[in-house]
Amino acid sequence: MRIAVIGLGLIGGSLLRALAAAGHDVVGFDADPETRLLARKAGFRVAGSVRETVAGSAVAALAVPLQVLPEVVADLYGYDGLVTDVTSVKGPVRHLLEGRRFVGGHPMAGKETSGFAAAEVGLFSGCAWVLCLEPDETDLGDWLLLAGMFTGMGARVVPATAAEHDTAVARISHVPHLFAAVLAQQLGGSPLAGALAAGSFRDGTRVAATRAELTAAMCGGNRDAVRAELGRLMGELTTMAAALDHPEPVKALVPLLRPASELRRAWPPAPGAAEKITARIDRLLELGRSGGWVTSVNGTDLVGMRPESGRIVP
Amino acid sequence: MRIAVIGLGLIGGSLLRALAAAGHDVVGFDADPETRLLARKAGFRVAGSVRETVAGSAVAALAVPLQVLPEVVADLYGYDGLVTDVTSVKGPVRHLLEGRRFVGGHPMAGKETSGFAAAEVGLFSGCAWVLCLEPDETDLGDWLLLAGMFTGMGARVVPATAAEHDTAVARISHVPHLFAAVLAQQLGGSPLAGALAAGSFRDGTRVAATRAELTAAMCGGNRDAVRAELGRLMGELTTMAAALDHPEPVKALVPLLRPASELRRAWPPAPGAAEKITARIDRLLELGRSGGWVTSVNGTDLVGMRPESGRIVP
Numbered sequence A, B: 001m002r003i004a005v006i007g008l009g010l011i012g013g014s015l016l017r018a019l020a021a022a023g024h025d026v027v028g029f030d031a032d033p034e035t036r037l038l039a040r041k042a043g044f045r046v047a048g049s050v051r052e053t054v055a056g057s058a059v060a061a062l063a064v065p066l067q068v069l070p071e072v073v074a075d076l077y078g079y080d081g082l083v084t085d086v087t088s089v090k091g092p093v094r095h096l097l098e099g100r101r102f103v104g105g106h107p108m109a110g111k112e113t114s115g116f117a118a119a120e121v122g123l124f125s126g127c128a129w130v131l132c133l134e135p136d137e138t139d140l141g142d143w144l145l146l147a148g149m150f151t152g153m154g155a156r157v158v159p160a161t162a163a164e165h166d167t168a169v170a171r172i173s174h175v176p177h178l179f180a181a182v183l184a185q186q187l188g189g190s191p192l193a194g195a196l197a198a199g200s201f202r203d204g205t206r207v208a209a210t211r212a213e214l215t216a217a218m219c220g221g222n223r224d225a226v227r228a229e230l231g232r233l234m235g236e237l238t239t240m241a242a243a244l245d246h247p248e249p250v251k252a253l254v255p256l257l258r259p260a261s262e263l264r265r266a267w268p269p270a271p272g273a274a275e276k277i278t279a280r281i282d283r284l285l286e287l288g289r290s291g292g293w294v295t296s297v298n299g300t301d302l303v304g305m306r307p308e309s310g311r312i313v314p
Helices: A010-021 A033-041 A050-054 A066-075 A091-096 A140-152 A162-187 A191-196 A199-209 A212-221 A223-245 A249-265 A281-289 B010-021 B033-041 B050-054 B066-075 B091-096 B140-152 B162-187 B191-196 B199-209 B212-221 B223-245 B249-265 B281-289
Strands: A002-006 A025-029 A059-062 A082-085 A105-107 A128-132 A156-160 A275-277 A293-298 A301-305 B002-006 B025-029 B059-062 B082-085 B105-107 B128-132 B156-160 B275-277 B293-298 B301-305
Touching (some): A002 A010, A059 A140, A066 A091, A091 A162, A105 A140, A128 A140, A128 A162, A128 B191, A156 B191, A162 A212, A162 A281, A162 B162, A162 B199, A191 B281, A199 B199, A212 A223, A249 B162, A281 A293, A281 B191, B002 B010, B010 B025, B050 B066, B156 B281, B162 B191, B162 B199, B275 B281, B281 B293
Parallel strands (some): A002 A025, A128 A156, B059 B082
Antiparallel strands (some): A105 A128, A156 A293, B293 B301
16 A cells, blocks of 8 residues: 655654555655655655655645645645645644545644654654544544554554644643743843743743744644633633732632642643554544543554543543 | 851752851751751751841841741841841842841742752752842842852852842743643643643643642732733733734734744853952842843952843844
8 A cells, every 4th residue: 555745844754754664655745856855865755746646645644834735735636545634733624625535633743853854763653643533524444544554653543523633732732832932022121030030931931932933823723722722711810810919819829720730740641551442433532532542453443542540630 | 157047948958058068157947846857967057946046147048938937037036137038029028127137039949859858059059049139228248248158159149129039030930830820720621632732731831730839829929020920911912812813813923923932042141251240239230130140259349240142132
């Protein structure tokens, strides 16, 4: 079975390497001629166009940024195999690919460097790879094919609907980027604060150093979920501000802060024992909602895991 | 010159060790008999009460939590030497010590463990130690005495008014703790988010694991400055939310995110060359406001440093 990888940056390049290492027949393409040359020099088969790459492939993995995805999808004209992607927002991509054999994906992997030169065969080992499932829409066979491919590379495949994914990443990545930016901005005009800043500031603002264009694309691409979560958290901050105005602010703050302290100390949860998972969309979505993931796929025999307590909520 | 250290936890215990190592005559006290025993076993002179500890000492360093400070200050009755403290809020302590020979301090040091057993002789080496200076109030001689003691232990002594200190720590520590708590709270009822959370979440919420009582005491103790900074940052988040509602959210977000990205990448700033500092309250406060600090004190000969560019604002 041949797999086409379109876009050979950090994620696409690592995917090409990992799939080849897992014994798959792979062919790659990148819009940049230098990147194509690099991949060829690394011993990979690289085609000259999107159409040429996907011709004869059973799966086309689109590893390009969100903003060029419509262009690449247009270039798929004529290809009727299975399509997946790796972008960080799943609702808009689901609409873009409507009417195709499509299962959206999002590997939660990355590092500070980018490009094919930074690609690593082991980038996805142990990483969570969201693979979208929509009741009455996704073909379970297609989903299992991809789940087998990704678990075969060592990824933990997390089933979720596109909407569930977008809310979750708004919570754990996009809104944290906005919070970090707002905290880092305080350095402006305040060299004294910069001189006193230490651990809590360093960690709380680390991702604020991300290029503004990248953070904006991420948050803007997931605007609906980010807007909703940001609004909810601003409500929580308003409650904190009211506690500071309380006659006894320390007493008023403790119950507001305790759940966060307990939740954070319980994270990340320890994985429980391996369990058999029924290959059904509703059962898979339930696994994802409980914080679990699929670790191996053998036909329709699935093995999965979930957090030790079943739920990480204390 | 004898120095009394009241409170022998992580900070007080480390101070006792560091002052002794720097050749000072030190005597300690802690309200907890077991801690007193530990300190005696470590070879230190430990007195039986606050009054006995400060009797005959030139300096009394109060290394107790904010909430027991009034009690310890009441126990100083009769002592007329120089008093300093190490608490994380300086405005309320300044009022509490009104009418005494007092210079407030705050070493920006800490670690995950606490108690005398965790105390380290080198805890303050290279750390910023804010030493408060109020025009027309602080005795410059007293300030220089303490600045000499702390720089002698390897600390960078940062001059600031109590109000400047409280605003700066609200920015770089207290508000970041509230932001981390609000982000960590999102894990509640969302095991899927917990399964997907990675680097940006881990770092952005690290300090949310702090005991709720501690964070509440810190933020509640500095309520005025924390309230003001929190209000200002909520205004910035409102602007971010409006950008997400913009017809072109990515374009609207980029200019909002860019200053934070540049400021964070320029932090921490490289220190510039050593320079002679004039021993005058206004000159010292100017040094602190420019992000600088005092590195050594020899009578009234001061040497200091400031960030390489003079200002860290890009």
